[in-house]
Amino acid sequence: MSNPLRIFVPVKRVIDFAVKVRVNAAKTDVDRNVKHSMNPFDEIAVEEAVRIKEKSPKTEVVAISCGSAKAQETLRTALAMGADRAVHVEVKDDATLQPLAVAKLLKAYADKEANPDLWILGKQAIDDDSNQTGQMLAGLLNWPQTTFASKVEIENQSLKVTREIDGGLETVSTKLPAVITTDLRLNEPRYASLPNIMKAKKKPLIKITPEELGIDITPRIQTLKVEEPAKREGGRKVESVDELLDKLKNEAKVL
């Protein structure tokens, strides 16, 4: 990498992956009064950006989060992992912010400041499971998109990405600027050390609003209701392989 790169990494604060979510009493949403953390795919995105920076120290890594005030915790985590600075696009209600609006906010911020060479996003957020924002951002920018990346190689202005597809892997190449979305296999994100967490508190974090960016974030999709999934009537045990085979043949009739 000859020229120093500027990498923008959008991160999302979501309900922690280990929490068993519950639908709220009004059936309008899930109960959000639970532990939150950075979306796991975004940790992988931050890690990848920081690894690029480690190879090419002039690289600048900017973490961006669109969300309520608490999104700043997630940005501090990204800073502690090695991002240089952070941008918080503050919205009132996380629950109504949708991928198209996020993609527009990200593009608007980049247009306002100076477009990066590379966007690295997680392939999907584990709350809405949409898997859209990276593709939408790339579309709005008219930039190449290399989604579901399990291996990223950058040399000068060239990008080679191995992608996880149905049935195996695919390799594509493109030129920067580009958008990458990360799959699980891309890397193993680091833990932020205590000294780095302390240092992260001093790194710059600026706040901006959708109004300042001139973006309408009105949801296009309305959630009519949220329900618990149908319960499975599992939990029966059998004593032996013979009993199992008998049940599968004569009761479930699947063999």
Next chain:
Amino acid sequence: MFSNTARIALKTRPLFAQRFYATGAGNALLFVEHKDGVIGGATLNALTAARKVGQVTALVAGDAPEAIAKEVAKYAGVSKVITATDAAYAKGLPEDVAPLLVEVQKKYGFTHLFAGHTALGKNVFPRAAALLDVAAVSDITAVEADDTFVRPIYAGNAIATVKSNDQVKVVTVRGTAFEAAEASNDASSVAVEAAPAAEKPSLTQWLGEEIQKSDRPDLGTAKRVISGGRGMKNGENFKLLYDLADKIGAAVGASRAAVDAGFVDNSLQVGQTGKIVAPELYIAVGISGAIQHLAGMKDSKTIVAINKDADAPIFQVADYGLVEDLFKAVPELTEKINA
């Protein structure tokens, strides 16, 4: 008894959806995924979903789309086929396919765009939606009305019913939630038209692929699936599962733990971040049953768990659980299954 009830409930679900839904006023475009001359990628399931909103036009893009166009015309509900012929479309690169969808949409004014929620559908459709300035609705499991869809969120731990307020609904379909459409049209009576020309920015070059070769059925659509987890201990031991799979014509899957440990290839992963399957029979071997894994298989009709830990969460969803060492139980099962 319980499992019977559950199975009946699952079987009646598609009927239920059909009875309560079919206004037929819509005009849907179906994006046809194909590879090596075969229609795939949940396209035929997406067709079933698309038919619920009205008539369906199929779009086949590729370097030589004619044979696939002829094939897709045979499916009931397909009233027109649009072909886009260009080498740029051969690999389904989103930078070229998304502008094509936009031009086709501009010319024909569809109410809906449908595709399977596959690696290809996920890659192309949100980009096209952004170019059309509309929201995308991912991974739907039911069509409630022209503008209202059901989709799982939080790894399937909650089910949301959502209404799109956009003019055009851009939708990807969970294949396992809809029956595959069946061929019944007289293909020769279906009109075939060429797509309008679209910009092909060719921003990305396709270099190559490594597809896992297997004689077993495709994991996403197999009627029987046997999956191994961390309890398999290593990749060699997966042979125990292959032997059983070959005997009953099953596909082999894996948990994320087994994939991360390098026992098997990534493409075998079943779960929120891997494949979503819903076979008639799912046998989970040495899999504890993390939320992430359950998201990918809990709509299977009958679930069997084999695990030596009686407290493993997988037993809570299993119709039949066998608490035993898999290294003893699986070979015994393979041996006795024909008897």
